[in-house]
Amino acid sequence: MAKIHGGLGVGSFFALNRAFLFKWIWRFQSSPDSLWMRVIKAIHGVHGLLDSDIRSNRHSVWIDIIRASYALRKKGVDLFGYCKKLIGNGVNNFFGWMCGLEKHLLKIDYRSGAKSDQLVGLNSTLSSISVNWDRDKWVWDLDTSGNYTVSYAWNLVDFATLGSGGNATRWMCLIPIEVNIFYWKMFLDRLPTRHNxxxxxxxxxxxxxxxxxxxxxxxxxxxxSCFVANGVIHRILKWWGLEEHDFNSTIDWSDWFGNTRMWKNLKDVMEGMFFVAWWFLWMFRNRVVFL
Incomplete structure (x- = not known):
């Protein structure tokens, strides 16, 4: 889960696996001339079974990829919905047939009357349409380049399946990673206390x-609240020349810290000091319990 959503910035393997699997579906749609795509069409039909939800007991690598993607759609993660077809010269689509219809109509010699007026109106409408004569192509909505990227799909599936942990994770570059992870668990009440x-x-x-x-x-x-913890916190506040304050929870401390006026560099150091102090308090607690 991303840090902005309350995680540690590590995505799930489930989401990564689904993002890689869907890349094959994207290639099937966006690479019409590839040899493997022609093989898939020869076995499974011109649409490669993408036009229907597979309900049979048939199994193959390709069918399992489609099943996994449709299973995501049922959970509200519709990766298919981000694949858009950008119309170019209109080959093999309805718009191309309409362009051919225009050329056909222009060859018809209508005499005066209602049909002639309708033809004039039709010509006027069609003349204002600008046609892109490049080949039709598929684009991926989540990337400005229009190309499918595993990272965007990974983040999308990760957020949709894991949800949000609430507030963004606080991450201090001045202290070790294990201390940052410890505070993350502490803030979310995930530490193995006796009560938990x-x-x-x-x-x-x-x-x-x-x-x-x-x-x-x-x-x-x-x-x-513990006598030892309360004493440590008061000493830190005294060392920094701040007024004594009794905290009741991590949220209480977080609100106080956010409202404290101080130069950013100094504030980062003080925040790191609190994190490390709590880390040592937990180590002290473990020595009391296990030694």
Whole structure:
């Protein structure tokens, strides 16, 4: 999931696999002269079974690719909808037949009367139409170049299947990756605290905070309400010359931090310091529990 959607910027393999599979469908539509496309048409028909949802028990590599793409469509991810045909000279389509009709009509010698007036109006309308005499081609709506790209399709399927995690992920370049990932889990309440483990059905002898056995071990307690955590936070605020503030949750801290006025470079350093402090608080908690 993308960081802007609350993830870590790592897409799912499911989405990547579907994006690569659909690339073959895109090639089938956009490469009419390729040898493999002619083979597919010889086996499965001129439309390559793309014009219908396959419901039979037949299996082949091509049929499985189509099934996977149609399964995405049923989940609301219609990659087919982003494939648009750009009309050129109109070969093999209705518009080309209309252009041929115009030429045919112009050869007809109508005498005076209603039909003659209609012909004049038709000629006037058709004369204002500008025709692109290049070959028809398929374009991919999600890219300005018009070419299919796996990355765009990957992001589309990834977001549609995983959804959004809420607020954008905060990512600090000044601290190690593992600390950033730790804060991401902390903010989303995904850490294995005793309370969270009990919610998953694991037998826990006690769900109290292991440091002082005072208060349920929630994420907000471990990093804000606990006596040790509260003391660390107050020391950081004092070190930076800021007023003491009691935080109740990650959201409470995030709102306070967003409203704090400070030079950006200094603010980045202070944010990194909070992240690292919470990281060490969690390590301290683990030593208390497991040593």
């Amino acid at each position: 483990l009990s919610l998953k059905g694991l037998e826990i002898q006690s769900i109290l905070c292991p440091v002082y056995n005072d208060g349920v071990e929630l994420v907000n307690h471990v990093f804000f």
